[in-house]
Amino acid sequence: MDSLQLLGWSAVVLFALGLLGVIIRRNVLVMLMCMELMLNAVNLSLVVFAQRGDPAAASVLVFLVFVVAAAEIAIAIPIVLLLVRHKRSLDLGSYSDLRG
Amino acid sequence: MKLIVLLPLLGFLLNGLLGNRLGKRFVTVVGCGLPIAAFAVALKYFFDLRAAGGAPIVEVAYTWFAVGRESLEIAFYFDRLTAVMALIVTGVGSLIHVYSIGYMKEDKSYARYFAYLNLFLFFMLMLVLGRSLLVLFVGWEGVGLASYLLIGFWFEDPAKAAAGKKAFITNRIGDAGFLLGMFVLYTALGTLDMDRINAAFMATPAPAVSASLVGILLFIGACGKSAQIPLHVWLPDAMAGPTPVSALIHAATMVTAGVYLVARLSGVYLHAPEASAAIAAVGLATAFFAATVAVVQTDIKKVLAYSTISQLGFMFLALGVGAYGAAIFHLYTHAFFKACLFLGAGSVIHAMSGEQDIRKMGGLAKKIPITFWTFAVATAAIAGIPPLSGFFSKDEIVWFALASSRGGSALLFAVAAPTALLTSFYMFRLLWLTFLGKPRMSPDVEHHVHESPGSMTSVLVILAVLSAVGGFFSIPHALEAQLPLPALAEGMDRFHYAVVGASIAIALAGLAGAAWFFGAGAARAERVRLAWPVANRVLSGKYYVDEAYEALIHRPLLWISERVFLGFGDRRLFDGTLHALAALGRGAAVVLGRVQTGSLQLYALLVLAGIVGALAWSLRNV
Numbered sequence: 132m133d134s135l136q137l138l139g140w141s142a143v144v145l146f147a148l149g150l151l152g153v154i155i156r157r158n159v160l161v162m163l164m165c166m167e168l169m170l171n172a173v174n175l176s177l178v179v180f181a182q183r184g185d186p187a188a189a190s191v192l193v194f195l196v197f198v199v200a201a202a203e204i205a206i207a208i209p210i211v212l213l214l215v216r217h218k219r220s221l222d223l224g225s226y227s228d229l230r231g
Numbered sequence: 232m233k234l235i236v237l238l239p240l241l242g243f244l245l246n247g248l249l250g251n252r253l254g255k256r257f258v259t260v261v262g263c264g265l266p267i268a269a270f271a272v273a274l275k276y277f278f279d280l281r282a283a284g285g286a287p288i289v290e291v292a293y294t295w296f297a298v299g300r301e302s303l304e305i306a307f308y309f310d311r312l313t314a315v316m317a318l319i320v321t322g323v324g325s326l327i328h329v330y331s332i333g334y335m336k337e338d339k340s341y342a343r344y345f346a347y348l349n350l351f352l353f354f355m356l357m358l359v360l361g362r363s364l365l366v367l368f369v370g371w372e373g374v375g376l377a378s379y380l381l382i383g384f385w386f387e388d389p390a391k392a393a394a395g396k397k398a399f400i401t402n403r404i405g406d407a408g409f410l411l412g413m414f415v416l417y418t419a420l421g422t423l424d425m426d427r428i429n430a431a432f433m434a435t436p437a438p439a440v441s442a443s444l445v446g447i448l449l450f451i452g453a454c455g456k457s458a459q460i461p462l463h464v465w466l467p468d469a470m471a472g473p474t475p476v477s478a479l480i481h482a483a484t485m486v487t488a489g490v491y492l493v494a495r496l497s498g499v500y501l502h503a504p505e506a507s508a509a510i511a512a513v514g515l516a517t518a519f520f521a522a523t524v525a526v527v528q529t530d531i532k533k534v535l536a537y538s539t540i541s542q543l544g545f546m547f548l549a550l551g552v553g554a555y556g557a558a559i560f561h562l563y564t565h566a567f568f569k570a571c572l573f574l575g576a577g578s579v580i581h582a583m584s585g586e587q588d589i590r591k592m593g594g595l596a597k598k599i600p601i602t603f604w605t606f607a608v609a610t611a612a613i614a615g616i617p618p619l620s621g622f623f624s625k626d627e628i629v630w631f632a633l634a635s636s637r638g639g640s641a642l643l644f645a646v647a648a649p650t651a652l653l654t655s656f657y658m659f660r661l662l663w664l665t666f667l668g669k670p671r672m673s674p675d676v677e678h679h680v681h682e683s684p685g686s687m688t689s690v691l692v693i694l695a696v697l698s699a700v701g702g703f704f705s706i707p708h709a710l711e712a713q714l715p716l717p718a719l720a721e722g723m724d725r726f727h728y729a730v731v732g733a734s735i736a737i738a739l740a741g742l743a744g745a746a747w748f749f750g751a752g753a754a755r756a757e758r759v760r761l762a763w764p765v766a767n768r769v770l771s772g773k774y775y776v777d778e779a780y781e782a783l784i785h786r787p788l789l790w791i792s793e794r795v796f797l798g799f800g801d802r803r804l805f806d807g808t809l810h811a812l813a814a815l816g817r818g819a820a821v822v823l824g825r826v827q828t829g830s831l832q833l834y835a836l837l838v839l840a841g842i843v844g845a846l847a848w849s850l851r852n853v
Contacts, residue, residue: 150839154832162831227829 139179145172157223159211163204170200232276232290232307235317236356238269242349250342262345263328266352270321277314285311285712287426289362301421308362308426311713315559315706316359316491319566320484324352326690327479330574333687334475334581344384344473351377355484359491364413364423367492371409371456374485375402381480382472391471398465405455405462412448415440429498442499446506449496450513453489457543460517464777466540470532474577477532482539482573483566490546490562494555497714501553501637508638511551515632515646518544520774522653526660527770530587531576534661538613539569541654548647549628553637553717556707557627564620567701568612571694575606578683578691579665584676589661594670598680601688603666605695610662612698614655615738620702625651626734627707631716633730634723644730648737655741663749 145168152165174196181189218225242265250258280288287310294304309317328348335344354373361367375398383395417423419440420431431438453459458466469481480486493500493510500507518541525537542565549558580587582599596603612619615626629651633644670677682688707716748756760767769775 150835154835154839157832223831226831230827230829 135179135182139176142172142176142179145169145175158221159214159223159226160221162223163207163211167200167204170196174200232272232288232309232360233292235269235272235276235321236307236353236360238265238272239349239352239356241265243346243353246342246349247346250346255341258342258345259332262349263325263332265349266321266325266328269352269356270318270325273314273317273321276309277318280309280311280314295365303363303365303423305366306362306424307360308424309360311710312491312494312559313359315563315710317356319563320352320355320359323483323566323570323694324355324479326693327475327483327570327574330478330577330687330690331473331475333684334577335473338473340384344381347377347380347384348476348479351381351480351485355488358488362424362426364416364425364428367425367495368409368413371452371488372406374480374488375399375406375456378469378480378485381476382469384472384476388471394465394468394471398469401462401465402455405452408448408451408455410452412445412452415445415448425495428496432498432502437502442503443505446496446500446503447509449492449499450489450506450510453492453547454513455489456492457486457489457547458517458540459489459513459544459547460520461776463517463521463540464780467533467536467773470530470536474532474573474580477536478570478573478577481536482569486539486543487546487562487566490543490550490558493547493550494559494714497555500550504638507551507553509551510547511632511638511643514544514547514549514551515643515650516544517541518548519646519650519653522650522657524770524773525657526653527767529590531579531589531592531661531665532573532587534589534657535569535572535576538572538654538658541650542569542613545625545628545647545650548632548643552631552635552639552643554628554631554635554707555714556710556716557624557631559710559714560706561624561628563706564612564624564698564701567694568609568619568621568698571605571609571691571698572613574687574691574694575602575609578602578687579606581683581687582680583672584679586672586676589664591672591676592665592670593668593672594666595680596666599682601682601691605688605691606666607662608695609698610658614658614741615651615734616655616742617735617738618702619699621698622734622738623702623705625654626731629734630727630730634719634726635717636720637717639717639720639723648733651734652737652741652744655738656744659742659745660749663745668749 149165149167149169149172152168153162156162156165174193177189177193177196181193214226215221242261245261246258250261276288280286287308289306289308291304291306294302296303328345331344331348335341338344351374354370354377356370358367358370358374361370379395379399381395382398383392386392386395413423416428419438420428422428422431432442455462466481466486470477472481500510521537521540521544525534525541528534528537542561546558546561546565549555549561578599579592579595579602582595582602583592586592608619612621615622629644629647631639632647633639633641672680707714748759772778
């Protein structure tokens, strides 16, 4: 197995871990981190595939995704903080106010 | 001619919009001055008409609207009949305006009163001057509105407001017939101009529409406006309005609109023997029944109200036997003496501090002599004592009821003559109980009895003089060129003087009867009353017509509205359908709401499953 393939597989594993975390963990902060993990797994796969094709464009794209991810987390963290301050809990179960 | 119509409208606008701010003097000058000016203009047109030898003056004021090639215009039409009506309306109207200055002096809504009165004149003049039935109809509805506003003038009293509503609603029933008649005419002839309608029915070949159908439909409208059986119930209640209003609208002018309508469309009715027979029958029945009710009424205005209904019945009787000129003649004399009687009654009520019950009057003749003498002249006029005006006009009607070749018969005469007797009897009874005999009011009221101010008594004197001499101006003769009197039935000529003699005898018999019954106290009348308790109760109850309508129409309608329309239709059908739909939505929401568990993880899992499913599907199929 060459290194590119290894990196590709590790991207898959990272994504699966992130997804698993979002689905089974109930702590809001941890879920947020898992989402970031998924995002970066996708980023990694982007880099890997870029090595096989046109490297310059893909590298630019990766940096763009970084910027978007930074912006996203800059908004998501304050939202989570406000939620936590509101309910004094990190447990997702206490946020199901709109349940039918 | 626009001027005749627009002057009262201007008065309405000025008094209605500015009257309260500019004070009583302004209201009086505008409210009375403009009708008098309208009278002057009408007089000018009357002389123009005479100079032109009676050729109708037509003036198009405005094209209302055009539909396709047809256009309906507001045109005024001034012929002999219009001249008589316009002069009565503006002349008697102006007099009553002047009388109102004194009568309404203390009222806090003085400006509103004159505004309504001017509005009434405006619509009434539209009615008599309009060339097209549509313009007439606008006036017709307008006078109904003004009548409603003035009957309910003191609307703080619920009974008076209800009386206004009753008049308005009863008239709507008649108006339905009027509208249908107009539709039929327009469909058949393509015009609503009344002179053209008459011409079309006079021409050969006759138009393809039954004259009797049109006649009956329009007569239903006339029944409502002119208070004929079975739509007469609103007029006695209409006495809730101020007395000058009763004189102007509910005696002299508005209620005669039905008579005017039939006379105006005489061309149609000449070709509608069935409709004419119906008119004669309804008119005579109304005249007779209203006269019998008037005999036992104790409210001075109610006696006059039933008397008005009865006299209108006489007019319709004349119309029914083709004597259109005689009907208009009676309309004209009636306007004078009935206005005089109502205004006299107003003066009595004024003197009695608001008392209207004639059982509590008596002996007023010496205290209010001007009112008494004018009232007495008008009473003699309506009773048909020669040579006062009522004698000529009523004699003419009774004569044609017997002798007209267009449906006159001995049967009509046999009912009309006793009705004339009753008229004379109840009018002299009213005169006796009110003015003669011993005073029956409380000393307190007696002390306050006083003659009315000059603005009121001068009007009474003018109207009394007109009631006395009005009969010498022979309206049927003046209208002969336009509304020829019917030919006499064969062999009737020789009865003419007998009928005139009978008329005089009848009037005097009524006077004698009233004198005998009420001259020496009311003991004799009381004995009759006790001897015939059932008759007295039926008459006092006005034949229970109101009660019958209540039981036959009002209650079933109420029941249907309550049970069928409200209970079943509205509550069950409409509300029920909507409630069922809402319940369906709510039930579906309960079921679908379960999907929203609030568990973020479940959502994520479902999204994942969806993505995986979509990918798997696309791998296999794409």
